[in-house]
Amino acid sequence: MDYNYLKYKKILIVDDEVGLLEMVTSILEQDGFKEIKTAGTVSEALSVCKEWSPEIAVLDVMLPDGNGFSLFEQMRAFTEIPVLFLTARGEDEDKLKGLGLGADDYMTKPFLPKELLLRVGIILKRYYKGETPVVQLSGSQIDFDRAEVIKGGEHFPLTAKEHDILGALYRNAGRIVTIDQLCEAAWGDNPFGYENSLMAHIRRIREKIEVNPSKPVSLITVKGLGYKLVLGGK
Template sequence: MDASILIAEDDADIRDLLRLYLEGEGFQVLEAGDGATALRIAREQSPSMAILDIMMPEMNGFELTRALRKYSNIPILILSAKSQDNDKILGLNLGADDYIAKPFNPVEIVARVKAQLRRAERTGGSVLTVRDLSLDTASFQLTKNGQPILLTPMEYKILAMLMRSPGRIFTKIQLYEGAIGTYFEGDDNTMMVHISKLREKIEDDPKNPRHIITVRGLGYKIEK
């Protein structure tokens, strides 16, 4: 593979472990021991994806995610010892695509990296239109009534799935596997956060959504 993965982690042992597994799968690995260095490397070398620890010197993972999202839409995986829901939600809200708590299985990290990159590589030239929403799958741009709406990569993947099949009900697992590629136990909350953020961006009243509808006990659909 030609893809390069940026690892921002202040623990050298963890960086070494991730590098071993990722290079074993053919990825090029870029490393940084603090957030500021990671941001500089990202600007200079444009990695295909980033794996970011939360607790780092200079600039933490949340701050780094926010900085990267100002100019880049590369997939971001948050890796942290913190497993509380509020930390996970904050990372996803800032634009991260996925979140794994330590201790982790490096094989799972590799699987998630591959899945994110597969989804990021999907291209097409069609424009999906559902009511007042238009999603250009070539430029990854969403507009509502002609006004642009910025999406994170994960939000784009979820919305594209829904808009390709308006009226169809997707379970959380189907959405997650369609956007990421592999479902892992405990990923339900991650999908709920992404749906919530999408509603904040596309709904006039996110508490009373008219586009992305919850079908109780089943999942979600986008109204035709």
């Protein structure tokens, strides 16, 4: 299953150590996560939660105006997002208390970057694996479940071939997908001879997803190689 859409989940990191906040943010960004905010206190974290609606939180136990446990309990009054606790080495009581409150997992500091990514990834997959992604592009969105593009408040239906082509591009978002690969995605195991048809479909897709189809910024041609789908934007 493709979990690329999980990279757009909103992540809140709460810790009073600026260096740790910067390190965790960097680890997540380097792995492709796009939506990350940080907080250094309980009050700041609650404010971010209410205004920004994160979809997962990483909470340190020790905070200057309280602790991660009290923050967790206050958050549960208005959100059921998954929570990963950070605890100091050897603080077994903290681990047990966090899990007893209903937290999803805990990590002991210091930790390896791969461990953080693994645990965050497992939690996100467990909570959001049933979702069909709505993919944000620059100026439009693709709703794969409804097979349509939303642009400027209007809805543009996708044909089966357009859906197949966009699906192949999305599964390889940010990377070049060759003409042969796209033809195979749309026409099966014998894709030869469909290059002109593919170009026509690409043109129609751009008319639906691009604000200015003559100057595409989301579906890019890589001359001599193929096409690339660029995610993100407003």
